[in-house]
Amino acid sequence: MSDFVFITGNQHKADYLAKWLGQEVKHQKIDLVEIQSLDLHTVVENKARRAYDLVQRPVLVEDVALTFHALGHLPGPLVKWFLEEIGTEGLCKLLRPFEDKRATASIMYGLFDGKVLHTFEAHVEGIVADQPRSLDSLEWKNSLSWNSVFIPNGTTKTYAEMTDDELKPFSHRAKAIAKLQAYLHSQQ
Amino acid sequence: MSDFVFITGNQHKADYLAKWLGQEVKHQKIDLVEIQSLDLHTVVENKARRAYDLVQRPVLVEDVALTFHALGHLPGPLVKWFLEEIGTEGLCKLLRPFEDKRATASIMYGLFDGKVLHTFEAHVEGIVADQPRSLDSLEWKNSLSWNSVFIPNGTTKTYAEMTDDELKPFSHRAKAIAKLQAYLHSQQ
Numbered sequence: 001m002s003d004f005v006f007i008t009g010n011q012h013k014a015d016y017l018a019k020w021l022g023q024e025v026k027h028q029k030i031d032l033v034e035i036q037s038l039d040l041h042t043v044v045e046n047k048a049r050r051a052y053d054l055v056q057r058p059v060l061v062e063d064v065a066l067t068f069h070a071l072g073h074l075p076g077p078l079v080k081w082f083l084e085e086i087g088t089e090g091l092c093k094l095l096r097p098f099e100d101k102r103a104t105a106s107i108m109y110g111l112f113d114g115k116v117l118h119t120f121e122a123h124v125e126g127i128v129a130d131q132p133r134s135l136d137s138l139e140w141k142n143s144l145s146w147n148s149v150f151i152p153n154g155t156t157k158t159y160a161e162m163t164d165d166e167l168k169p170f171s172h173r174a175k176a177i178a179k180l181q182a183y184l185h186s187q188q
Numbered sequence: 189m190s191d192f193v194f195i196t197g198n199q200h201k202a203d204y205l206a207k208w209l210g211q212e213v214k215h216q217k218i219d220l221v222e223i224q225s226l227d228l229h230t231v232v233e234n235k236a237r238r239a240y241d242l243v244q245r246p247v248l249v250e251d252v253a254l255t256f257h258a259l260g261h262l263p264g265p266l267v268k269w270f271l272e273e274i275g276t277e278g279l280c281k282l283l284r285p286f287e288d289k290r291a292t293a294s295i296m297y298g299l300f301d302g303k304v305l306h307t308f309e310a311h312v313e314g315i316v317a318d319q320p321r322s323l324d325s326l327e328w329k330n331s332l333s334w335n336s337v338f339i340p341n342g343t344t345k346t347y348a349e350m351t352d353d354e355l356k357p358f359s360h361r362a363k364a365i366a367k368l369q370a371y372l373h374s375q376q
Contacts (some may be wrong), residue, residue: 033234034224034281038269046221070272078266085260096285 004058004111007032011096013062020168020177021184029055032061038073040065040108044119048112058113060180064172065098065106066091066146068128070098079146088148098176101127103149103160105172109180122175132162146154192246195220195239201250205284208356208365213217218242220249225287226261228253228296232307235302246301248368252292252360254279254334256316258286267334276320276336290317293338293347293360297368310363314340322348 008014009029015167018025031125035046043063067080071094075082082091095101134147150161152170159167168174196202197217205353206213231251239247254267259282263270270279296309320336336348340358341357347355358364 036222036224036266036269038273063245071278074273075330076269078224078269081266082262083222085226085262090259093285094282097281 044110048110054103069102232298257290351362
């Protein structure tokens with residue numbers, strides 16, 4: 001199972017995975033249709049099966065969710081549509097009528113060999129910033145990403161204001177990759 | 189093509205279709221997975237193909253969208269998730285930070301015989317009410333429906349405050365059904 005291909009069109013996601021996993025990662029861009037659901041597992045399982053059908057070898061897929069406690073399970077895995085439509089400023093503005101600014105950043109990786117799906121997930125609690133904040137030097141983080149609006153508990157910085165070294169202990173992505181790494185090592 | 193089965197689990201939708209189409213309508217409940225998209229045509233086309241694969245005869249499917257102009261194309265076809273998570277009160281509250289209360293109610297029917305997809309859509313412009321309002325006697329309209337928050341242009345009532353006779357001239361559903369009806373008649 002260590003010979004998987006990571007299905008992503010996002011070079012940064014591939015870079016983070018290789019860096020925090022401590023190994024090279026093959027990756028391939030395939031635009032997978034995603035099903036409507038607020039449940040990350042449902043979305044990831046469906047993506048994994050579609051990706052496997054297309055490449056016919058073990059695949060790793062991933063999906064993220066940003067959940068605002070004031071909005072039930074929204075935006076959840078649908079956050080990408082929110083970003084496209086209202087951007088990071090809009091995400092902050094949505095919460096203005098609500099006292100509760102708590103949010104959960106979630107990620108799930110799915111490793112699928114055509115038979116068994118293994119998932120590796122992590123959740124980080126935090127709050128939503130009043131407005132987007134990011135380091136100018138990390139311009140990709142500013143774009144279509146909610147990194148600039150999420151402040152994990154235990155710090156006052158948004159994800160997008162942190163260097164990679166600062167980010168790692170707070171990162172939902174790093175935590176899930178650590179679980180994936182432990183699994184891959186156990187299989188060697 | 190007039191011998192189609194309408195795929196819905198919602199008896200009210202089947203009733204309205206039969207009433208405004210002026211003919212009996214066979215209907216069948218199948219819970220179809222929907223794909224993530226803010227484009228109604230994309231969602232309907234996918235639903236139609238999945239439904240046809242399952243029942244192997246001409247199918248009619250439908251999807252609706254409620255678009256808040258202040259939020260780009262949101263909630264759009266994803267409005268069902270918004271309703272589940274924050275309800276009709278939440279829908280109204282979301283718009284509080286925004287001056288622009290305009291909304292568009294959309295619907296698309298898709299008739300698919302396994303080869304050709306015919307779509308029948310309608311859009312009605314209006315605004316979002318400050319809070320949900322509905323007739324007590326129409327209790328089903330209050331539940332998981334945005335009828336109680338949408339006020340079409342040309343009236344001060346929400347859809348859910350109208351009797352069926354009042355509703356018809358303002359209804360996105362009635363307009364789309366009229367297009368479907370014209371098509372069915374043209375095929376006889």
